Amino acid sequence: MKIDTDLMSDVTISRFQRLMPVVDFNPPYQREGGAWKERTKATLIDSIINGLDVPKLYFEAATERIKGPSGLSYQYAVIDGKQRLEAIGDFISNNLKLDENFKYFRDDSVEAGGMTLGELNSSYPELSRRFLDFEIPVVLVTSDSDELVDEMFQRLNAASTINAAERRNAVSGQTRESTNELAEHPLLVNCSPIRNARYKYRELASKFLAVEHQMAQNNKVLDTKAGTLYELFTATRDKPQRISNDEMVKYQESVMDTLDRMNNTFVESDRLLASVGTVVVYYLAFRNPGFAQLADRMKLAEFEELRREASRMNNSDPEYSDPANARLREYNGQVQSTNDGAALTRRVAILDRFVRGYADDDHLAGLRAVQADDPHEVPDDEDEL
Structure with a gap:
């Protein structure tokens, strides 16, 4: 397995605009878009116009001829920098404005706060040109291994909020x-x-x-x-x-x-x-198909309401000591352990007993048969989970 990196030259924003149809923004390893807030995106555009350095972006050279929505085959896939490219694309399409407090470092008289690229081009064409002529630092990654590309993605994002x-x-x-x-x-x-x-x-x-x-x-x-x-x-x-x-x-x-x-x-x-x-x-x-046959939505909704009522009961309430209410409180106590197998199994056992033992004259009948403090109990009939 091998992986190589080379800095792409002359990738100005103008050129990138023409490249966009052949760039895959959503390869399988990529995160969802739309993660940046408007102010974060506007800050990036501010940095570009003011000539500040921006982090490198990483493109993978396409190894398969996959067609995009435009009908053209993708030549590149975005490994890192998707949010930055989305911000640039939003500004190009006039869907993003400069921050209201935008300051142009070279000329304090410029009042371009809140402008789109189109408005900037009309009022301050030199700033529009600075944006479009900005060279994006793009590293091209070529590899014969999907695993190495995946590994690069994870390492590049190790310090981010992935x-x-x-x-x-x-x-x-x-x-x-x-x-x-x-x-x-x-x-x-x-x-x-x-x-x-x-x-x-x-x-x-x-x-x-x-x-x-x-x-x-x-x-x-x-x-x-x-x-x-x-x-x-x-x-x-x-x-x-x-x-x-x-x-x-x-x-x-x-x-x-x-x-x-x-x-x-x-x-x-x-x-x-x-x-x-x-x-x-x-x-x-x-x-369990047997559970599915019995568990209509009405019963499940009632279970949710009953467990909430049990959590609000005062210990002086005559119903507080009912074994069924004790099981409902036990279910509530396991809710915080959302990833623990024993807690999940116990919640299922309690829910299952409620549904299977549900009777028109006593909706809680099934829960009175559930033993207390036995996290391993599961239904003991022929339809075991």
Whole structure:
């Protein structure tokens, strides 16, 4: 494996404007765009016009002939510098203004605060030209290894605010492919009100895959912590693979089956799916088709309301000592341990008992059968989780 870097020459903003159709801003390892606030973007434009140094950008030389929306084949992919390029692109298209307090260091009489590039070109054409003639420091990366490019992306972003999901997304392999496909499932896209910022749906999808792997290997959920999820991604990338592509595809298919069952129960922008931790609990419960047949949305909504009522109970309330309310309080106490396998398993056991034991004359009947302080208890009938 090898990787080479060379500084590209004469990449002015004017030239970059012409190159944009053949630059892939969203290669698989790249983060989502739109992360910078308007003021941050305006500060970059300020630096360019005032001739200040800006950090280097890194482009990968395209190794495949992939066509972009313009119909042209991509020649480059952005490894690092996407947010900066987006800011430059926004200013070029007049969708970004200079900060109201913009100061031109060479001439205090310039009053260009709040101007777009078009307005700048009309009022101060020399400043517009300084922007367009600015040479962007671009390093071209050529490699015969996706793994080395992924590694470069991670190292370049090591000191930035890259989050765990973005870091995992930089790891090539079948886990990434499966995660990205699952993130498009209607259960997440349509039913979950969780905003898909910074790969939240991919975060959930990777947790589901981790569950399937752990159940296959250990017959129980260990955890869904960031380190565990990262290991899941490297397991299908490393040579030799610790998880084969075929195994990961089977996990993906199992996740799809469960999400399909959930999709038949929840509604669009369902408030019951507003918490990542609760979505994982539902996922674990719905892995069992028997649970899915009994768990209509009304019962799940009632469970949420009952556990909230239990948390508000005063210990002088006659219902406080009811074993069912004790189990609801126990469920609430496990909510903060969102990535702990034992806590997730216990929450599922309590929810499962509620649904399976639900009776028209006593909605809490099932919870009275749940033993206290037994985090390993799971349903003991033929439809075990």
